[in-house]
Amino acid sequence: MAKTTHPLAAARSARGLTGVDLARGVRAAAQRRGLRSGVDKQRVWKWEVEGVKPDAASQAYIAEALGLPADAVDPQTWPHWLPGATAGVVELGPASTVPALREAFQATMDHTRRRIVVSAVSSTALLALAGTWAQPGSTAPAHDEPLDDASLADGDEIDRLEQATALFTSQATENRMRTISVLEALLQSVTDLLDERRHGARGMARLHALAARLASEVGWHRFDVSRHEEAARYWIGGLHSTHELGDIDAGAGLLSDLAYQASWRNRPKTAADLLRRALSRARHPAAQSLLQLRLARALAVLGDRQGTLRALAAADRLLSMPAADPVPSWCSWHSTADLAVDSGQALLDLGETRRAHQLMREGQAELPASRVKTLGVFTTYRARSYLELGEPERAAAAATEALDLALRIGAPRCVTLVRELTPRFAKFPNAQGVPELLARAAA
Structure with a gap:
C-alpha cells in the first residue's frame, strides 16, 4: 500500500502548526461564532491518519485556523480543497x-492496483486550470515546417493510428464497453510518440488531435462507470x-x-464557472449553443431563474x-432534440413542470435511433417529469423502459440515474408498475 501524506497534515506543517495548535485554532474559530467545538489532537489525528471526514462546520473552522479564505472551503471535495492537495495537476x-x-x-494504474492515493482533482484546481486556458492569447498553435524523409515515414505510422482511432471511436454504443482497452492502448501509443518529439510540426499536430480525441473517449468511459477522478484526469490531458x-x-x-461531470456530482457552481470560462473563448455557434445549454442546467439547479432563461434563449x-466552419466533432451531435430535452430539465428544476414535460416529450421524439444511450438518459428525465406531475404509473413505465435499455446496451450511468430516481416512488407503493420497477432496480 502506498503511503501518502494527508493534505491536512501537509497544510498544517507548512504553517508550522502541530496537531495541538490546529485543534486550538479550530476551537477558537468556533468560539468566535459563539459556538463550542470539542476538537482535540486526537480528533486531528483521526482526520489525518484514519481518514475521518470532518463535517462542513469543522472544515470551515479548519480553513480559518489555517488562514484560508472562507470561499476556499468545498466540503464535498474534502480534503482536496486544501492547499497542496492539487499536486499532480499539470499546468498548461x-x-x-x-x-x-x-x-x-x-x-488508472493506482485504481487497478487498489492503492490508496490522494489523486482527486479539486474544484479549485479545475478552475485555476480553466482560468489559465481562458486567458486571451494563451493558446499558440505550432508553426508548420517542411517534412524531411523521417517525418514522411512517421506519417505512415500516424496514418495507421488515425485509421484505428476512427474505427474504434465509431463503434455502436453496445460495443464501446468492449473496446475501451483498445482505445487506451491507442492513447498510450500516441502519448509515447508525442514524448519522442521526432516528428515535424504537422505530424505533432496530428498526434495532438488524436490524443485529445482519445482522451475524451477514455474519459467518458471512466465517467460512465463512476471512476470520476480518472475521467477528470483524462479530460485534463x-x-x-x-x-x-x-x-x-x-x-x-x-x-x-x-463541467458536465461537476453538475452530475452535484457541484453546479463549479460547473457554471467552468462553462463561463469555456464560453469566453469558444468560437463556433454550435459549440457556444451547447455550452449555454449546459450553463442553463447548472444555473437552474442554483435557482438562478433569469440566468437560466437567458442561457436557454x-x-x-x-x-x-x-457558420462558415464545420461544426466541431465534439458537439456535432447537438441538435434541437437535445435543446428541447435539456431545456425541459432546466425548467423542471425551476418548477415549471408541465412545460418541462412537453419539451422533454418533443425532444425525445426527435432523437435519432442511433443515439441509444442518450435515449436512456432522456427517458429517465421523462420519468422524473411524470413524477413531478403526480403520474406514478407513467413514471414507472418510463423508468422501467430506461432501465431495460441501459442494461441491454451496458450503460452503467443510465442505470445509476434510474436507481437514484427510485426513492421518489416510495410514496406510490401500489401504483401500477412501481413494485416491479423497485424490484428490478434493486437487483
Whole structure:
C-alpha cells in the first residue's frame, strides 16, 4: 500500500502548526461564532491518519485556523480543497500534454492496483486550470515546417493510428464497453510518440488531435462507470493537447465535459464557472449553443431563474446560427432534440413542470435511433417529469423502459440515474408498475 501524506497534515506543517495548535485554532474559530467545538489532537489525528471526514462546520473552522479564505472551503471535495492537495495537476504550457496524460495513466494504474492515493482533482484546481486556458492569447498553435524523409515515414505510422482511432471511436454504443482497452492502448501509443518529439510540426499536430480525441473517449468511459477522478484526469490531458494544438473550440469542449461531470456530482457552481470560462473563448455557434445549454442546467439547479432563461434563449439562437466552419466533432451531435430535452430539465428544476414535460416529450421524439444511450438518459428525465406531475404509473413505465435499455446496451450511468430516481416512488407503493420497477432496480 502506498503511503501518502494527508493534505491536512501537509497544510498544517507548512504553517508550522502541530496537531495541538490546529485543534486550538479550530476551537477558537468556533468560539468566535459563539459556538463550542470539542476538537482535540486526537480528533486531528483521526482526520489525518484514519481518514475521518470532518463535517462542513469543522472544515470551515479548519480553513480559518489555517488562514484560508472562507470561499476556499468545498466540503464535498474534502480534503482536496486544501492547499497542496492539487499536486499532480499539470499546468498548461509548452510540452505539457505528455505529463498530463501520464498522470491520467497513473491514476488508472493506482485504481487497478487498489492503492490508496490522494489523486482527486479539486474544484479549485479545475478552475485555476480553466482560468489559465481562458486567458486571451494563451493558446499558440505550432508553426508548420517542411517534412524531411523521417517525418514522411512517421506519417505512415500516424496514418495507421488515425485509421484505428476512427474505427474504434465509431463503434455502436453496445460495443464501446468492449473496446475501451483498445482505445487506451491507442492513447498510450500516441502519448509515447508525442514524448519522442521526432516528428515535424504537422505530424505533432496530428498526434495532438488524436490524443485529445482519445482522451475524451477514455474519459467518458471512466465517467460512465463512476471512476470520476480518472475521467477528470483524462479530460485534463485532452485539454492540454488541444492547448498545444491551438484548437480553442476543442478545448472548450473538454472544459464542457468537466463541467458536465461537476453538475452530475452535484457541484453546479463549479460547473457554471467552468462553462463561463469555456464560453469566453469558444468560437463556433454550435459549440457556444451547447455550452449555454449546459450553463442553463447548472444555473437552474442554483435557482438562478433569469440566468437560466437567458442561457436557454442564447442556446436556441446560437444553434440555428449559420457558420462558415464545420461544426466541431465534439458537439456535432447537438441538435434541437437535445435543446428541447435539456431545456425541459432546466425548467423542471425551476418548477415549471408541465412545460418541462412537453419539451422533454418533443425532444425525445426527435432523437435519432442511433443515439441509444442518450435515449436512456432522456427517458429517465421523462420519468422524473411524470413524477413531478403526480403520474406514478407513467413514471414507472418510463423508468422501467430506461432501465431495460441501459442494461441491454451496458450503460452503467443510465442505470445509476434510474436507481437514484427510485426513492421518489416510495410514496406510490401500489401504483401500477412501481413494485416491479423497485424490484428490478434493486437487483
